[in-house]
Amino acid sequence: MQTALATAGLPPVFSTSLPGRALPLSTEARPGHRRxxxxxxxxxxxxxxxxxxxxxxxxxxxxxxxxxxxRRQIDAFHLPGDIFGLEAGAEHRFNAEAVTEAQLEVHRREPRALAGDDGALAREVVASMMRGLERAQDHMMLLGRKSARERIATFLLTMARRMACGGTALELPMSRTDMADHLGLTVESVSRAVTQLERDGLIALPPNRRMVVLRDMVALADLSE
Amino acid sequence: MQTALATAGLPPVFSTSLPGRALPLSTEARPGHRRxxxxxxxxxxxxxxxxxxxxxxxxxxxxxxxxxxxRRQIDAFHLPGDIFGLEAGAEHRFNAEAVTEAQLEVHRREPRALAGDDGALAREVVASMMRGLERAQDHMMLLGRKSARERIATFLLTMARRMACGGTALELPMSRTDMADHLGLTVESVSRAVTQLERDGLIALPPNRRMVVLRDMVALADLSE
DNA sequence: CGTCAATTTGACGGCTATCAAAGTACGTGG
DNA sequence: CCACGTACTTTGATAGCCGTCAAATTGACG
Structure with a gap:
């Protein structure tokens, strides 16, 4: 939903007809195949x-x-609806791996593929780039200026919002190591910060370590500032 | 130069007619005014x-x-030719200040302004976003995984490249505090790392503290990895 | 030459990394 | 259904890098 709002009032090249990641993907009559x-x-x-x-x-x-x-830096986790792998140059600047089993829509990077379809895909791509840039900017603030505790709080809130898990419980799809390499920490620091947040009552940790229950959104938000 | 290469082979929306930041700005017959x-x-x-x-x-x-x-995080320094202040939403998500006296081209964010002019500005804007995203990605690696020493080395090389100072001497336009807030460090750490690089002979520091001479590009590049 | 802000240097502490080991969940096979 | 093994996670002990606080030095400018 915030995507639709975020692009409101923008000129055509910056607006998107794709309101959010959870909606049915507009793949009709498009050259992208599945993988x-x-x-x-x-x-x-x-x-x-x-x-x-x-x-x-x-x-x-x-x-x-x-x-x-x-040393590894995970720049982003891509969830359903997200676009990744688009480069300005001829080669990929990143590695991409599936965290969980995943279905992808593959698009050739060719003029006609983007120009066609009334430019819908092109606009979607630009909107996605814009979102990617905003996330990167938020993440730079996290990496440059936040403590381990704050990084975890920010990450949990961000994932909760992006995964749109109705309630306050979310199942993290990635390992602690992945989290660490995304948040600029070590596995041990991630584990300690998570445990600490549980001790302080901000979150709860069911036996399944991929699960997290957000118990105090206000306090978590305060930590994200 | 790398910009022209970087966008080679891209569809229209991703290519730009603007080869580099140092070229005369294509402002002819455009609505942008100066400030x-x-x-x-x-x-x-x-x-x-x-x-x-x-x-x-x-x-x-x-x-x-x-x-x-x-706590402050400077996400980017914008040099001649760079575009900044473009937002997906209705409000600016950042603060922008001049580091040195600066001349700006102001563009209204309106459909016709971007759509007109044969789309040249729109393409330029998209290319600029792409560059911004790439820089943000590089910077996340720096902030998440590099040591103070490595951050300084990386920063100096990046600035040298961007400012295209023919030789190996460059004049940094920003203060140590600005560098610190960009690199996720404190002023003291920046100062110490810079001093250390001088002691090790990788750089030289003329009396004017804004000046830096890159003495060992290979060693600096190794530090940037 | 004096003033002042920026930068550097020093001493110290804390946060996170590192190294190491124990605990826990989960899948496999008996 | 339960024992076992493995990978992941957590916990512990310690070290080191960088942050914090404080003061000295430097360079710019009037």
Whole structure:
């Protein structure tokens, strides 16, 4: 819903007819074909020719980069409706892997594919880029200036909002290690911060460690500032 | 130059006719007017109506956000040719201030302004967004995974490239505090890391503290990985 | 030459990383 | 249905990098 509002009043190139990630994907009469990838499977790697980009239909995808010594930074988790893998250059600058089993819509990066269809896909792509940029900006604030505790609180709230889990319980699709590499922390720090939030009563942790119940949204929001 | 290459082979919406930031700005017959702002002057603030966006003609601009307690994150420094202040929503999500005295091209965010002119401005804007996203992605790696020393090395190389200072000497337009708030460090850490790089012979620091001479590009590049 | 802001340097503490090990969930096979 | 094994997560102990607080130094400018 915030997507529709976010693009209100924008000129055509910046508005999108795609209101949100949960809606039926407008794939009718479009050249994009489907592809299903298993959990942990590679979708593309850094340096691969960037002939296609992708839209998540179901499941979750991570895109990341590595430093020479193996340090990993996951720049984003892509949820249903999100577009990823679109590059300005000829090659992919990231690696992309499925976090869970995922269904993808594959689009060739060609003029006619985007120009056609009355420009609907092109506008959707631009809107998606815009959202990606906003998320990247929010994430820079997190990485540059927030404490471990604040990072976890922010991350949980963001995931809860994006996954639109009606209630306050959410099932994180990714491991603690993935969270760490997204939040600029180590696994241990993530674990400690999560535990601490539970001790303080801001969240609850069911036996299944992928599950989190947000108990005090106000306090969590305060931590995200 | 890398901009032209970077967008090669892209469909119209992703390519730009604007090869680089140093070229004469294509303002002929366009609705954008000029505005000059003094150093340290505010251009817009978070929450302002985002009726316009800007293109730097000369000088340098910083965009940043604040946490409730005053922690600041400068998401980007905008150099001549860069576009900033374009929002998906109705309000600015950032503050923008001039780092040095700057000349700006102001563009109203309206359908006809972008749609007209054969779409040249629109394409330029999209290309600029793309570059902004790539820079944000690079910066997330820096903020999430690099040490203070590595951050400084990366920053210096990036600025040298962007400012296209023919040689190896560059004059940083911003203060150490600005660098710190961009790199997710404190002023003291920036100062220490810079001093350390000088001790190790990777850079030289003329008396004027805004000046830096890159002495060992290879070692600096290694640090940036 | 004096003033002032910016930068650097120093001492110290804290937050997070690192290294190590124990605990826990879950799938497999008996 | 339960024992077992494995991967993931948590917890513990310690170290190190960077932040904090404080003061000295430097360079710019009048």
């Amino acid at each position: 299903t990838v298993a959990a942990e499977a590679e979708i593309f790697a850094e340096g691969d020719r960037a002939g296609s980009f992708y839209k998540v239909v179901s499941g979750v995808v991570r895109t990341y980069r590595l430093l020479a010594d193996g | 000059t702002v003094a150093a340290e002057a505010e251009i817009f603030a978070e929450g302002d109506r985002a009726g316009s966006f800007y293109k730097v003609v000369s000088g340098v601009v910083r965009t940043y956000r604040l946490l409730a307690d005053g």
